[in-house]
Amino acid sequence: MELSDRIKAARKHAGLTQSQLADHVGIAQTAISQLESGKTLRSSYLLQIAEACGVSVMWLASGIGGMVMPPEQAAFDLEGREQWKAFEEGMELAHRDIDENMASTVGAAPISAWGDESLLDDEVGIPFLREIQLPGGAGHTLIEQSHTAKLRFDKHSLRARGVPFDKAFCVIISGNSMEPVLHDGSTVAINTGQKSVVDGKMYALKHSGQLRVKVLYRLPGGGIRLKSHNNAEHPDESYTPEQLNENEIEVIGRVFWGASFF
Incomplete structure (x- = not known):
């Protein structure tokens, strides 16, 4: 279940x-509409939305646990709410650190990170997807879009593909x-x-909140x-439709470009 569905x-x-x-919550109705439609992939008001709806903030933010916690687990959710407040307060700083790291990493590749203000008329800035660590120290992550770090691409090249x-x-x-x-x-x-x-093509996957890039093949029955x-160190993984659901594995999109120094 995606954030929009939750x-x-x-x-x-x-x-x-x-x-x-x-x-x-104290925001515009259009903000809720964009969240529910998936047009907005993150919000700094998740705690307020959870409180207004009477649901677990950890479930709302990450899908972890149940939507409504039983009374005996209420203290856990209260702790989670306090952690989420601290998480939100540090979110912008964390985003800036991650984006700066992205820029330095991508800077070693043939294309560098740019802001929208530097784009030419025939170019478009493509944003990054990244993992964000959720509060609680359990190693849980969610995937969201960076709103600063981007790569510039030629519009004609994208249209041609x-x-x-x-x-x-x-x-x-x-x-x-x-x-x-x-x-x-x-x-x-x-x-x-x-x-x-498409058998033998490369895709990005979401796997329990983790970003992965793999070559995919279809299996009978929908798996x-x-x-x-690097098959020697990372053997093939096969999943049935039921296992895909249990492991929260979802195909995000097909790879059409890549860059690396060797």
Whole structure:
């Protein structure tokens, strides 16, 4: 279940309209609408939304646990709310640190990170997707879009490859599983409008809040096989449809570009 689905479910649980929820939180109704439609991928008002709807903030933010906690777990959620407040207060600083790290990492590749103000008329800035550590120290992460670090791409090149500008995102490779094709720190660009698996093509995946890049193959019955180029250290992984759901594995988009120094 995506953040947009959880916010909608929380609002309906509370019996509120979008306008009523927005009034409780102190934001515009359009902000709630954009969250529920998935047009907005993050919000600094998740704690307020959770409180207004009477749901767990950890569930709302990450899908961890149940939507409504039983009384014996209320203290845990209260602790989670306090952690989330501290998390939100440090979020902007964390974002800045991560974006600066992205810029330095991508700077070693053939294309560098730029702001929108430097783009030419025939260029578009493609934002990054990144992992954000959730509070609590349990290693839980969620994936969200960076609103600062971007790579510049030629619009004609994207059109020639059938990539809609608003469906393109960049992902940084972590680890050696895709060597020797893509090294640790390499950057790939994905088309989130292409999620249907074509055997032998490379895709970005969301796996329990973790970003992964793998070569995919379809399996009978709707499952998929994940293949790493460094197969000696990272053996193939096969999942049935049920296991994909249990492990929260979702295809985000197909890789159409990559860059790396060797």
